[in-house]
Amino acid sequence: xxxxxxxxxGTRLETVCSIxxxxxxxxxxxxxxxxxxxxxxxxxxxxxxxDIAMANAVLRFFRTGPDLPLIEDPKEVERVYEKKRFDVFLxxxxxxxxxxxxxxxxxxxxxxxxxxGVLGVDEMGFIxxxxxxxxxxxxxxxxxxxxxxxxxxxxxxxxxLSAITNLLFGLTSIFFVFAILWGLNGWFQxxxxxxxxxxxxxxxxxxxRGTRYGIWAGAHNIGEGLTFLxxxxxxxxxxxxxxFIGPGIACFFIALVLYLKLADRPETYGLPQVSIYRNDxxxxxxxxxxxxALQLIVLKHPLVWVLGLSxxxxxxxxxxxxxxxxxxxxxxxxxxxxxxxxxMAAYPLxxxxxxxxxxxxxxxxxxxxxxxPTLFYGFLQTGALILLFLVPPGNFWxxxxxxGIFGFGVGGLVVFLAGLIAVDILPKRAAGAVxxxxxxxxxxxxxxxxxxxxxxxxxxxxxxxxxxxxxxxxVFIFWVGACIASMILALAAWNAKxxx
Numbered sequence: 111x112x113x114x115x116x117x118x119x120g121t122r123l124e125t126v127c128s129i130x131x132x133x134x135x136x137x138x139x140x141x142x143x144x145x146x147x148x149x150x151x152x153x154x155x156x157x158x159x160x161d162i163a164m165a166n167a168v169l170r171f172f173r174t175g176p177d178l179p180l181i182e183d184p185k186e187v188e189r190v191y192e193k194k195r196f197d198v199f200l201x202x203x204x205x206x207x208x209x210x211x212x213x214x215x216x217x218x219x220x221x222x223x224x225x226x227g228v229l230g231v232d233e234m235g236f237i238x239x240x241x242x243x244x245x246x247x248x249x250x251x252x253x254x255x256x257x258x259x260x261x262x263x264x265x266x267x268x269x270x271l272s273a274i275t276n277l278l279f280g281l282t283s284i285f286f287v288f289a290i291l292w293g294l295n296g297w298f299q300x301x302x303x304x305x306x307x308x309x310x311x312x313x314x315x316x317x318x319r320g321t322r323y324g325i326w327a328g329a330h331n332i333g334e335g336l337t338f339l340x341x342x343x344x345x346x347x348x349x350x351x352x353x354f355i356g357p358g359i360a361c362f363f364i365a366l367v368l369y370l371k372l373a374d375r376p377e378t379y380g381l382p383q384v385s386i387y388r389n390d391x392x393x394x395x396x397x398x399x400x401x402x403a404l405q406l407i408v409l410k411h412p413l414v415w416v417l418g419l420s421x422x423x424x425x426x427x428x429x430x431x432x433x434x435x436x437x438x439x440x441x442x443x444x445x446x447x448x449x450x451x452x453x454m455a456a457y458p459l460x461x462x463x464x465x466x467x468x469x470x471x472x473x474x475x476x477x478x479x480x481x482x483p484t485l486f487y488g489f490l491q492t493g494a495l496i497l498l499f500l501v502p503p504g505n506f507w508x509x510x511x512x513x514g515i516f517g518f519g520v521g522g523l524v525v526f527l528a529g530l531i532a533v534d535i536l537p538k539r540a541a542g543a544v545x546x547x548x549x550x551x552x553x554x555x556x557x558x559x560x561x562x563x564x565x566x567x568x569x570x571x572x573x574x575x576x577x578x579x580x581x582x583x584x585v586f587i588f589w590v591g592a593c594i595a596s597m598i599l600a601l602a603a604w605n606a607k608x609x610x
Contacts, residue, residue, distance in 0.1 A: 172259050175378040181381065190381060199322060206329040212358065213295070216234070221437055238561070246550050249303065249304060252300050253549060254546050257539065265302065265306065269365040274362070275291055275292075303549060308542045319530075319533075321470045338451045342447055411535075414536070416602040426555045428491075428556070434585075453513060469530070496586075563585050
């Protein structure tokens with residue numbers, strides 16, 4: 111006869127086990143084993159529940175806040191709105207510029223790392239491609255998330271994590287560790303662009319958006335300038351490791367400022383939508399559909415995919431210069447690292463001017479239409495790349511001129527093809543999804559460029575008196591061809607109409 115205590119225990123265990131549709135005998139040894147199994151399963155379930163609770167807590171932390179009751183005092187609305195608009199725009203521009211210092215550090219350190227025997231050209235191409243491929247899919251994913259995110263938290267913490275990754279990158283010399291860290295950096299970097307555009311759409315109306323977008327897009331030129339000149343000087347003085355440690359330290363502190371200065375949606379502060387505040391309905395009234403429904407509209411719109419392909423080809427040329435121009439100037443034109451960085455400084459300087467003028471001129475002189483300016487900037491990008499290849503060694507100012515014109519062209523194209531045209535013609539509450547899809551294409555192009563360029567350059571290597579030399583003819587044909595393809599694809603959006 112089974113003892114009463116075991117009988118009760120067996121009944122409890124049978125009840126639990128019946129959930130799994132199993133029948134267990136009631137012998138004491140089997141009951142003891144089943145009890146241990148039950149307790150183990152219960153502990154696993156508890157851990158899963160804790161993990162789910164933690165994941166939900168993280169999602170709640172990054173999710174946009176609830177709408178607050180509207181502030182009734184018009185003067186208070188104006189005071190809060192203008193203060194937030196100023197802080198948001200200033201620190202989006204500065205913050206996004208610093209994102210680039212943690213993304214382009216490898217470009218400056220390539221030659222010193224090659225000379226030190228840390229990495230080969232093909233390995234550097236692979237590591238660079240790791241960042242861009244992860245960045246591409248991260249930008250798409252995080253673009254969709256940005257439409258639902260608290261931009262202040264989302265963007266600032268992403269920069270903080272990118273800074274930490276750069277610090278770790280400067281403390282290792284193992285290839286597979288480089289690849290893993292640079293891939294992680296690509297994910298964190300992918301949270302810079304789409305949240306910025308979402309925030310601009312939240313705080314600036316259609317008639318002013320092109321100008322603000324252009325200035326913000328010029329921020330990447332600030333980051334490129336700091337990298338190509340500032341980081342180059344640091345690397346030259348302290349070694350390749352500091353090409354990653356230096357930007358990591360700087361971005362750590364900038365991330366803290368972003369957390370304090372950026373903002374969530376206007377409605378979470380009791381403010382009206384920006385189109386109502388500015389009385390600007392030139393793009394139509396805001397849709398009342400859900401964010402998910404608007405994102406589905408974005409996915410189904412054919413121009414998003416065509417513009418994505420156009421941007422991918424443009425980014426092939428853009429990141430060809432970002433990733434390989436300093437190496438090209440050192441190898442093909444015999445510049446030192448600091449001198450090559452000085453030549454490259456013309457690229458971001460004129461790129462910033464091109465970006466700012468692109469948004470302003472299209473708003474001011476073309477009634478916020480972007481078609482003719484896009485074609486003009488495309489010709490500048492392509493022609494300047496050809497000029498850079500044709501200028502013989504020893505012509506500092508001609509090389510700087512070529513890179514300046516290239517930067518000016520790319521500055522405008524990054525504004526138009528990488529976001530503004532598509533953002534104009536699709537619902538603004540799905541701007542993150544728009545940037546995500548365009549970004550996916552753009553950085554698949556950039557990533558493919560990096561490893562293809564690395565292979566094309568490496569395959570021309572010859573050893574003369576023990577010194578490796580490279581022929582850049584084939585790779586320039588690849589770069590210029592991509593720029594031409596970008597211009598042709600962009601014509602598909604010639605007659606596109608705006609949408610709020």
